[in-house]
Amino acid sequence: MAVTRTFSIIKPDATRRNLTGAVTKMLEEAGLRVVASKRIQMSKEQAEGFYAVHKERPFFGELVEFMTSGPVVVQVLEGEDAVARNRKVMGATNPADADEGTIRKTFAESIEANSVHGSDSDENAKIEIDFFFKPEEIVG
Ligand code: ATP
Numbered sequence: 001m002a003v004t005r006t007f008s009i010i011k012p013d014a015t016r017r018n019l020t021g022a023v024t025k026m027l028e029e030a031g032l033r034v035v036a037s038k039r040i041q042m043s044k045e046q047a048e049g050f051y052a053v054h055k056e057r058p059f060f061g062e063l064v065e066f067m068t069s070g071p072v073v074v075q076v077l078e079g080e081d082a083v084a085r086n087r088k089v090m091g092a093t094n095p096a097d098a099d100e101g102t103i104r105k106t107f108a109e110s111i112e113a114n115s116v117h118g119s120d121s122d123e124n125a126k127i128e129i130d131f132f133f134k135p136e137e138i139v140g
């Protein structure tokens with residue numbers, strides 16, 4: 001299987017609880033390598049742009065508010081079949097449905113404050129990586 005990249009966010013509920021290292025450890029143990037990482041405060045405009053696909057959903061306003069409520073850690077992850085590998089270790093969107101041993105089952109507070117984001121396709125991974133990183137910030 002090919003080595004590919006995906007985009008990850010450690011969300012404000014996790015940074016607030018000092019879980020950046022614990023979440024990253026689970027990503028690494030799942031076979032993903034952090035090839036870029038930075039802690040940022042997302043602006044409202046960035047969060048709205050990033051989640052534009054959800055702008056018609058009833059939770060959009062709350063989601064933007066949550067994603068700007070504290071620092072996040074944006075990361076580029078590399079590994080074999082990185083998108084699927086990351087989605088597997090993240091677990092289901094709603095932590096109540098997430099499998100044991102996943103990041104969301106272990107750490108998420110709610111369907112919204114669910115600790116991590118991960119790209120859902122190779123195509124979106126590229127768009128999301130480009131949204132937050134310059135090529136020279138990614139060192140594989
Ligand atoms: P992400 O895109 O963050 O990796 P996901 O792909 O599992 O998560 P999406 O359906 O893309 O889930 O939803 C994006 C985010 O919006 C979720 O991670 C969650 O924070 C929030 N969200 C999704 N559904 C709900 C909901 N019903 N109520 C509140 N927030 C929600």
Ligand code: MG
Pocket residue numbers: 118120
């Ligand atoms: Mg999604």
